[in-house]
Amino acid sequence: MKKTLGAKDILFPIPIALVVSGNGDNANIISIAWIGITGSNPPSIGISLKKNRYSLDLIRQTGEFTINIPSTNDMVKTDYCGLVSGKNVNKFDETNFTALKSHKVKTPIIKECPYNIECKVIKEVEIGDWVLVIGEIVETHVDEDKIENNKISIEKVNPLVYVPTIREYWSIGKLLGKSFNVGKKMINK
Numbered sequence: 001m002k003k004t005l006g007a008k009d010i011l012f013p014i015p016i017a018l019v020v021s022g023n024g025d026n027a028n029i030i031s032i033a034w035i036g037i038t039g040s041n042p043p044s045i046g047i048s049l050k051k052n053r054y055s056l057d058l059i060r061q062t063g064e065f066t067i068n069i070p071s072t073n074d075m076v077k078t079d080y081c082g083l084v085s086g087k088n089v090n091k092f093d094e095t096n097f098t099a100l101k102s103h104k105v106k107t108p109i110i111k112e113c114p115y116n117i118e119c120k121v122i123k124e125v126e127i128g129d130w131v132l133v134i135g136e137i138v139e140t141h142v143d144e145d146k147i148e149n150n151k152i153s154i155e156k157v158n159p160l161v162y163v164p165t166i167r168e169y170w171s172i173g174k175l176l177g178k179s180f181n182v183g184k185k186m187i188n189k
């Protein structure tokens with residue numbers, strides 16, 4: 001038997017990202033759970049923001065944003081950035097997050113986040129009270145010490161994971177297998 005749960009906030013687990021908008025003294029941070037890859041060529045990613053978000057104004061002003069994946073160590077700061085608005089506080093000052101220069105956009109990345117993505121806006125889609133902002137990914141960064149045997153160590157990145165259905169933060173589990181690979185044994189049997 002299955003129990004119906006309704007249609008709200010139902011997909012899980014998903015990443016939780018810190019999205020930076022603006023630049024210089026105006027740089028702002030917002031916590032974003034509505035995020036996902038939208039295509040591979042060009043590489044693109046979508047973030048959905050409620051229309052009244054200060055971050056949306058800043059993204060529209062500059063046409064760019066950065067996505068920063070926090071580790072579990074920064075859970076409290078990540079939640080904080082989702083509780084207060086950059087209209088009222090400077091979230092870089094309050095969190096002590098460090099704004100690092102990006103390579104291809106003026107909006108900074110967050111040094112303390114192990115994985116960072118630079119984006120230039122290519123499209124906006126209105127969905128009710130929300131705006132899906134799609135950005136072309138123009139650069140990505142990972143901390144050097146999170147690379148092991150020439151690949152990103154997910155254990156070291158230790159990304160914060162979100163379960164919106166029950167409003168909980170989790171950590172990632174253990175490696176189970178390689179994609180585009182483990183299923184092959186069902187083709188070749």
Ligand SMILES: Cc1cc2nc3c(=O)[nH]c(=O)nc-3n(C[C@H](O)[C@H](O)[C@H](O)COP(=O)(O)O)c2cc1C
Pocket residue numbers: 016028029030031032033034035048049050053054055056078079081082083084085086087162
């Ligand atoms: C876990 C979590 C996830 C969130 N996800 C989103 C989201 O995907 N889109 C959005 O517009 N707001 C989201 N929010 C709310 C914003 O982060 C929050 O309203 C923030 O204060 C807005 O900041 P700003 O006014 O500086 O832009 C989320 C908040 C939390 C705590």
